[in-house]
Amino acid sequence: MTSSPATPSPTGRRAVRSDERRRGVLRLASLLLAGIGAIAWLGRSADPASRPLAAGPLSLGAAIALTGNANLYGQDQRIGLALAERWAQQDAAGGRAVRVWLEDGASDEPSAIAAFNLLIRQGVIALIGPTLSQQAFAADPIAQRQGVPVVAPSNTAKGIPQIGHFISRVSAQSSVIAPLSIDEALRRDPSIQRVAVFYAHDDAYSTAEVQIFDKALAARGLTPVTVQRTQLADNDFQTPITNALQRAPQLVVLSVQAVAGGNLIRQLRELGYRGQIVVGNGLNTPNIYPICQRWCDGILIAQAYSPELNTPINRDFQRLYRQARGDRRPPQITAQAFTAYQVLHEAIQRLHSKGGLTGVTLGQARVRLMHELLAGRYETPLGPIGFSPEGEVQQQRFYVAEVRMDPSGRDGRFALVGQRSLNGARP
Amino acid sequence: MIEALLQTLLNGAASGGVYALVALGYTLVFSVLGVINFAQGALFSLGGYLTYLLMGGRIGVNGALPGWGLPAGLPFWLALLLAAAGSGLVALLVERVAFAPLRRRGAEPLLALITSLGAGVVLVNLLQILMGAEGYAFPQESGALAGLPEVLMIGGARIRTIQLLLLLVCSAAVVGLSLWLERSRGGQALRAVAEDATTAQLLGINSDAMVRLAFVLSGALAGLGGSLIGMSVSLPGPYFGIGYGLKGLAVLVLGGLGSVPGAIAGGLLMGLAEALVPAEASGWRDALAFAILFAVLLLRPSGLLGRRTVDKV
Secondary structure, eight states: OOOTTTTTOOOHHHHHHHHHHHHHHHHHHHHHHHHHHHHHHHHHHHHGSBBBSSSEEEEOOOOOOSSTTTTHHHHHHHHHHHHHHHHHHHTTTSSSEEEEEEEEESSSHHHHHHHHHHHHTTOSSEEEOOSHHHHHHHHHHHHHHHTOOOOEESOOTTSSSOOOTTTEEEEEEEOHHHHHHHHHHHHHTHHHHEEEEEEEEEHHHHHHHHHHHHHHHHHHHHTEEEEEEOTTOOOOOOOHHHHHTTTOEEEEEEEEEEHHHHHHHHHHHHOOOOOEEEEEEGGGGGGGGHHHGGGGTTEEEEEEEOOOOOOHHHHHHHHHHHHHHOOOOOOOHHHHHHHHHHHHHHHHHHHTTTTTSOOOOOOHHHHHHHHHHHHOOOOEEEEEEEOOTSSEEEEEEEEEEEEEEEETTOOEEEEEEEEETTOOOEE | HHHHHHHHHHHHHHHHHHHHHHHHHHHHHHHHHHOOOOOHHHHHHHHHHHHHHTTTOOOOOOOOSTTTOOOOOOOOOHHHHHHHHHHHHHHHHHIIIIHHHHHHHHHHHHHHHHHHHHHHHHHHHHHHHOOOOOOBOOGGGGSSTTOOOOOEEETTTTHHHHHHHHHHHHHHHHHHHHHHHHHHHHHHHHHHHOOOOHHHTTOOHHHHHHHHHHHHHHHHHHHHHHHHHHHHHOOOOOTTHHHHHHHHHHHHHHTTTHHHHHHHHHHHHHHHHHSSSSGGGGGGGHHHHHHHHHHHHOOOOOOOOOOOOOOOO
């Protein structure tokens, strides 16, 4: 069979198709390049940092976890921010209005990055967030590169302020707080020798905090008899718990997030563990009560906030909290979110009264705000705080609390059992 | 030594039973439609929340109706059955919305993966809007464990009573479903549709009805699994079913796509593989389990008990 001149041979058809494909790919590539170029140009010209700071209210961006596994914390933070806005409005006369733009930073790194990018593009003067340390290590460098001040309300892992000079936090580092609860456990039972440690090995906060616990245990002459590594999304702990119980621990130390922690406590008790349980900062939320219920009773936790602190700002904060949530005590994470807003608000008001926000671009205002923030001293619900030049919170008072559940086992409270000032004195 | 082995077997069987249950749900839909319903994990979550509400649980402060709850709670077992039925009905809705329109237009099966994934995401987000983000635990006093000890010792190994119960219910559901598929007319009709929908239709079987039945059953299995897990480890948030859904998907592939005995064997193998991971490497449990999956698929690409398919030329 011969092919007619009008019908190309199979080889010819393949060549024509390959040619068309190549041209299509080239066209697509040029379109993509043109698109990227246009977006880059538009982005450059739309960079809000180079624009003059507009008159009127300033915007703070808050990227917190409203969805995903960390939303238990995010919900508490949202309340703290709302209360802080209400508190700021009480004596707003003559000051510069500050409003919060809330963005869902979800519970993973890409979402936190997207939320930071969006808020920065919207022209916020500073950022609050993200909820998890793990997210902060991914999102904070973006704010740092663009010169946007960040105040972390709940990142306790080592190295957060060290990300850059625009990054600060009001959440004290685990190394300061975590060992206090071990001291309390040893005070209650000095015979403790056998310690089991559980932590989520795929979480920056847990892995950082467990090192602190390890050091604290070693400093007190204790070596863990078993270390069980869990994962962030775990809920069923039958296997690690039965493994650990074979070593007959007298003290269990947990450094996991709230939901997993609540489940771990419940399952530890159900499987017969009766010794003391010390938990890390991840469980510093009343949202664990519905999960571990009556089994939460008696767990020890070190805290950076106590509802029992009798200062005007803490009384104000608690009054606002009760108005919003009924007769409950605010948790640490809500107090820290409130504080994050408060310190930024006060720094903005000081800068405003000095005229530091007049005739400057947004980028310049951000730099000035960061200097003002770090230079200030603040009376907050957490007690008096300030910042190191690096952006690390300098807090005076820390507490140890014991969870006491009510007889129904549905609700409880963090009851203060110890207080420690930074010089180590125990009141 | 024997105690440790028994403990490992119990730990593995307890988690493997749930994996098998989730994988069975996938299997039912896959066998009749040849597609995977990615909303299965969301249905798992839904089942847990429905049981909680039916038992008289109240919506938390972050939900759409804080403090709302049914005036009276049902006993756990009744709530469990109703929640499974409810999840089955929602699965039917997912079929109508995410699968049926594509099927009617003869669309690529891949598109159904995306629409079902979308339906799952919407479902989980609706749950979050309605129930809030907080965790919930079933009221124990009205639960399945009233009067029973919290932990049982079996030959020196310990297991939480609820987990043993979970294992028994999962086994009963799996055996019941297998028997129904093998012995009943409905089950045989479903298998006929799975084998060849067109021929089954010619033989007088309503293929569409069988597809709907497969979705209802798979949703009910997911709802059952979610409720049992909710009883065992609480409801940690609307997303908790997604993780189980992914594990069930791995089990489905491990056991062999569309194979009911494969889903059971795969679930148990996955559970045992996880339980065998030593304490020092317990954080790498998923990695090891998936490495086993990888190895099995290298040796048997059709899965443990899957049938090899021969492409006709």
